[in-house]
Amino acid sequence: MNQLLSVAVDGVIYSAWLFIAALGLTLIYGVMKIVNVTHGSFYAIGAYAAASITAAWLARGYPPMLSYAVLVIAAILVAAPFAILIERAILRPLYSRDEVVILLVTYALFLILEDVVKLVWGVNPYFIAEPYALLGSFQVAGMAYPTYNLILVAVALFFGLGLAWLLHSTRAGKLLLAVIHDPEVSRAMGINVGRYYLATFALGSLLAALAGAFTAPTVSVVPGLGVEVIVLSFAVVVIGGLGSLPGAAVGAVMVGLVRSLSVHYMPQVELFVIYFVMAAVLAVRPRGLFSLAEPRKI
Amino acid sequence: MTFMNRLAAALAVAAAAATGAVAQNVKIGIVAFISGPAAAPFGVPAKNAADFVIDELNAGRGPAPYDKKGFGGATLETVVVDEAGSTTTQVTEFRNLVQRHNVDLVIGYISSGNCLAIAPVAEELKKFTNFFDCGTPRIFEDASYKYVFRTSPTATMDSVGAALYVKDAKPGIRSIAGLNQNYAWGQDSWGDFELAMKVLVPNLEVKTSQMPKLFAGQYNAEISALLGAKADVIHSSFWDGDLEALILQGGPRGLMKSSMTILTTGETAMHKLGAQIPDGTVLGARGPFGPYAPSNAYNKWFSSGFEKRFSAPPNYASYQMAQAILGVKLAWEKAQAAAGGKRPSNEQVGAALENMTFEGPGGTVRMAIGKGHQAIMETAYGTTRLANGKVTLVNVKRYPAEKVNPPEGVKSSDWIKSGFKQGN
Numbered sequence: 224m225n226q227l228l229s230v231a232v233d234g235v236i237y238s239a240w241l242f243i244a245a246l247g248l249t250l251i252y253g254v255m256k257i258v259n260v261t262h263g264s265f266y267a268i269g270a271y272a273a274a275s276i277t278a279a280w281l282a283r284g285y286p287p288m289l290s291y292a293v294l295v296i297a298a299i300l301v302a303a304p305f306a307i308l309i310e311r312a313i314l315r316p317l318y319s320r321d322e323v324v325i326l327l328v329t330y331a332l333f334l335i336l337e338d339v340v341k342l343v344w345g346v347n348p349y350f351i352a353e354p355y356a357l358l359g360s361f362q363v364a365g366m367a368y369p370t371y372n373l374i375l376v377a378v379a380l381f382f383g384l385g386l387a388w389l390l391h392s393t394r395a396g397k398l399l400l401a402v403i404h405d406p407e408v409s410r411a412m413g414i415n416v417g418r419y420y421l422a423t424f425a426l427g428s429l430l431a432a433l434a435g436a437f438t439a440p441t442v443s444v445v446p447g448l449g450v451e452v453i454v455l456s457f458a459v460v461v462i463g464g465l466g467s468l469p470g471a472a473v474g475a476v477m478v479g480l481v482r483s484l485s486v487h488y489m490p491q492v493e494l495f496v497i498y499f500v501m502a503a504v505l506a507v508r509p510r511g512l513f514s515l516a517e518p519r520k521i
Numbered sequence: 522m523t524f525m526n527r528l529a530a531a532l533a534v535a536a537a538a539a540t541g542a543v544a545q546n547v548k549i550g551i552v553a554f555i556s557g558p559a560a561a562p563f564g565v566p567a568k569n570a571a572d573f574v575i576d577e578l579n580a581g582r583g584p585a586p587y588d589k590k591g592f593g594g595a596t597l598e599t600v601v602v603d604e605a606g607s608t609t610t611q612v613t614e615f616r617n618l619v620q621r622h623n624v625d626l627v628i629g630y631i632s633s634g635n636c637l638a639i640a641p642v643a644e645e646l647k648k649f650t651n652f653f654d655c656g657t658p659r660i661f662e663d664a665s666y667k668y669v670f671r672t673s674p675t676a677t678m679d680s681v682g683a684a685l686y687v688k689d690a691k692p693g694i695r696s697i698a699g700l701n702q703n704y705a706w707g708q709d710s711w712g713d714f715e716l717a718m719k720v721l722v723p724n725l726e727v728k729t730s731q732m733p734k735l736f737a738g739q740y741n742a743e744i745s746a747l748l749g750a751k752a753d754v755i756h757s758s759f760w761d762g763d764l765e766a767l768i769l770q771g772g773p774r775g776l777m778k779s780s781m782t783i784l785t786t787g788e789t790a791m792h793k794l795g796a797q798i799p800d801g802t803v804l805g806a807r808g809p810f811g812p813y814a815p816s817n818a819y820n821k822w823f824s825s826g827f828e829k830r831f832s833a834p835p836n837y838a839s840y841q842m843a844q845a846i847l848g849v850k851l852a853w854e855k856a857q858a859a860a861g862g863k864r865p866s867n868e869q870v871g872a873a874l875e876n877m878t879f880e881g882p883g884g885t886v887r888m889a890i891g892k893g894h895q896a897i898m899e900t901a902y903g904t905t906r907l908a909n910g911k912v913t914l915v916n917v918k919r920y921p922a923e924k925v926n927p928p929e930g931v932k933s934s935d936w937i938k939s940g941f942k943q944g945n
Contacts, residue, residue: 226749233742240739346560348765352797356773366748369773372741442738443765443793447558451736486742487749490731494703 225364230483232363236372238479239379243437245456245471246382247430253466254403254423256322260329261309262431262456263449264336265302269432271340272301274349274444281353290354291374294436302432303425305336310424315417333449341446348443355440371440378437382430383472390468399423403466458497462504464511473512547592547853549575550600550618552629553654553842557605558736562761562789563631563654563838564604569831570823570839571628574846575599577826583847584818592850593857595864600624604631608638615639619648626650626867628845631838633657633676633705640669649867651874653845654838656807657709658933661891668867670874670894672848672886673841676706677933678900678925679758679785679807680713681941685920686803686902687754688721691781696726698752698780700743702763703732710758710785716937718754728752736763744771748779755782764790768798777802783902788812789836791905795912802905804914808883810840812914813901815884819847823882835882844881848888848896851879887922890929897926 244266251259276297277290309332317325358370390396402409402419410416435448442448459478463470478497485496492499504512551571554564575597577583581590591597600622602614611630618624626649630636636655643650643666650669652660656676660669687694697718701707711730719725728750731743744767747755755776759767768790771777777799784790787804788811798804806813811834814820823843827835835843852874856865859873875893879886889897899922903914927936928943936942 229745229749230742233745236741237739341556346556346565348561348762348793350765350769350794350797352769352794355769360773364749366745367774368741438738441766441770443762443769445558445561445762446556447736448738448762451734451738483742486731486733487746490729490743490746493732494734 226487228364229366230480230487232368233486234476234480234483235376236368236479237482238475239372239376240434240438241455241459241479242379242472242475243375243382244431244434244452245459245475246386246468247427247434248453248456249460249463249466249468249471250386250430251424251427252460253468254399255318255420256466257314257329257424258322258326258457258465259424259427260326260333260453261336261428263453264333264340265306265428265431265449266435266438266452267340267444267449268302268305268336269298269435270439270442270444270448271344271349271435272297272432273436274351274439275344276301277351277354277439278349281351287353287357290351290357294351294354294439295433298432298436299429302429306425306428307421309428310421314424315420318420333453337446337449346446348445349439350443351440353440375437378433379475382433383468387468455497458501461511462501464508464514467511467513470511470513545595546598547595547626548598548600548622548624549846550602550615550622550624550627550629552602552604552611552614552618552627553838554605554631555601555603558761559631560605562764562836566833566836566839567631567654567842568601570827570835570842571599571601571846573827573830574823574843577822578846578850584822587819587847587850589854592853593864602629604629604635608632608634611635612638612642615642616646619646624648626849626870628653628842628849630655633659633709636660636671640664640666643669647867649849649870651845651849654841657705661895662932665892666894668871670871670888671891672845672888672896674808674896674898674900674922674926675933676710676758677713677927677937678897678922679805680710681717681925681937682900682902682920683756683783683785683803683805684714684717684721685925686918687756687781687783688718689918690803690904690916691753694718694722694725694753696728696750696752697754697756698728698747698750699730699732700740700747700755700757700759700767701730701732702735702759704735706760707732707735707758711756713933713937714756714785716934717941720937720940726752736761738762738766740767740770744774744776747771747776748774752780755780756785757782758785760786760789765794768794768802772797772799786837789838791912792834792836796907796910798905798912800906803902804905805900805902806837807900808837808840808898809901809919810837810883811835813903813917813919814840814882817880817882817884819880820882840881840883844879844883844886847881848874848877848879848886852877885922889922890926892929897922900925 273294360367459474463474485493553567554560631654633655652671658675701711783803785805788806856869856873901919903917
């Protein structure tokens with residue numbers, strides 16, 4: 224019983240992290256139909272910005288409790304200019320091109336940004352362990368878990384519900400849904416589609432940067448950090464259906480729980496199990512669990 | 522003679538002088554991770570060590586017998602190659618080093634996969650190559666080479682040393698668990714450790730062996746599984762960001778307190794994480810390097826000079842690179858002396874290095890196995906204790922080379938299974 228409880232807690236924590244990491248990827252695809260490989264770069268930039276600026280904050284003896292706010296602000300301030308620059312200067316002229324061309328461009332940008340990160344932050348690792356241990360720990364099934372993990376779960380819920388509210392309960396969200404449904408008609412109806420694309424790309428990229436920022440206290444921030452996350456995020460959004468918000472949530476929970484089960488009961492298949500789930504889902508529903516039928520355009 | 526003729530003659534003399542000077546130099550290909558996740562813990566410290574040692578040797582500032590300028594009086598120059606990328610890329614880069622850059626010899630390689638791929642190519646191109654860091658024992662156990670050497674010990678030494686240490690430190694040990702990366706290094710390290718422990722402790726129980734993907738980063742579930750397993754000892758050969766993430770995530774959850782945890786490459790995290798490493802964690806340095814290095818003249822010269830130049834202490838990868846260059850220097854000069862002072866060939870340098878014994882910053886290196894091409898050394902492990910905010914190592918135990926390395930001609934796994942028998 225204790226082990227099952229432990230499986231559930233580990234699964235939920237991992238799912239929360241995965242959902243935060245994958246949310247921006249599915250948002251950008253949902254609105255812009257771009258498989259954005261630079262998502263991994265923004266994750267890394269967020270982690271580096273958060274780790275370096277928060278470390279400086281703590282080194283100067285400022286209040287440690289405010290370090291959580293510093294994590295968030297640092298990631299947003301550093302990642303936002305990159306996001307705006309990339310959308311305006313590089314992606315915007317390519318929107319009329321094939322999706323595959325844009326995918327390749329984002330991959331090229333990913334490689335360039337990997338080197339930019341090394342130029343700015345070097346190759347030595349950055350650590351900020353304090354925020355992870357600052358809130359103490361809680362006990363489940365006789366095991367200690369840092370309370371920071373609850374923050375991850377809360378952030379995942381906040382981001383998911385907040386984005387759902389933004390899309391379905393605000394005027395801007397409803398206009399964005401119109402853009403998703405048909406950009407050309409939306410433009411004809413007077414919606415500034417370009418502005419919505421910019422806002423979506425910036426928001427999606429900032430979500431990736433925030434995912435990196437919230438991960439930074441639990442890991443060593445090193446070059447290559449964004450590579451692993453882009454692969455996992457892609458698996459999650461493919462399982463849920465590219466562009467689907469509930470799909471990303473369900474995909475993250477499925478992957479988190481299945482991985483946790485395998486780690487506890489059959490560790491030898493842990494490496495394979497995530498991709499097995501993805502393959503099984505795609506075998507039954509080739510466009511993912513929550514994909515919607517696309518309207519046929521004549 | 523007209524002005525133009527004088528100018529042409531002067532240019533010809535200058536060109537000849539320049540050509541002569543180049544011919545005097547020894548061009549060394551240095552290969553290490555300059556980018557990617559292995560750059561910070563291994564590649565960059567190793568390249569820094571190469572820069573330091575080569576500059577010191579060129580200036581004739583090495584301690585005796587390394588005090589002769591360069592290699593036998595010839596100035597050393599380097600061509601540095603980034604080890605990042607696929608194995609295929611590395612094979613291409615190796616061919617470039619040999620065929621385009623015309624290097625005299627190659628010193629490099631951290632990844633075991635790269636070493637396994639490069640060894641037959643070095644042999645094909647007849648290029649003297651010294652592997653300075655990679656750990657797999659399979660290189661000289663599965664094949665025989667004339668031009669390939671390794672002046673650092675294999676991963677077998679790390680795993681057997683770890684097993685001996687935990688048996689000494691925890692005589693009543695009944696169970697073990699593992700957390701290792703799911704690729705050659707992690708699997709070989711765990712395989713040797715598990716085998717050695719089963720030889721040392723009959724009826725040993727293996728509670729769990731966790732093998733997450735390399736650079737997975739998030740280990741909460743694995744840590745829970747290890748905490749739930751309640752093994753007496755946890756073994757991990759994690760390195761780089763994975764090692765640091767394990768310490769950062771496992772420390773606050775009491776992992777290192779609940780079970781004796783041995784981190785075979787833990788030394789690389791010691792200077793970076795400091796107080797984050799919980800008391801009682803056992804750290805290895807892949808040999809007598811870093812905090813386990815002997816207090817000899819070579820170590821004093823190397824560690825103080827390195828720290829002064831790079832404002833950071835050398836880690837084990839730095840030590841391995843330093844001793845790789847020093848070993849080749851001695852072999853070069855021995856071969857040069859045997860050739861009557863003439864520049865030695867690759868074959869002559871190789872013959873000189875075979876079965877050689879030399880001293881370095883990590884102590885005595887003996888090219889004793891792999892038909893004289895593979896080094897053995899003593900090894901050491903110790904347990905962390907925080908003192909005045911700094912991590913120190915206590916209960917340090919050293920194990921002689923013969924106790925942690927197989928004898929000549931015996932495969933590592935067979936040697937462990939035999940109960941660590943030396944000779945017939």
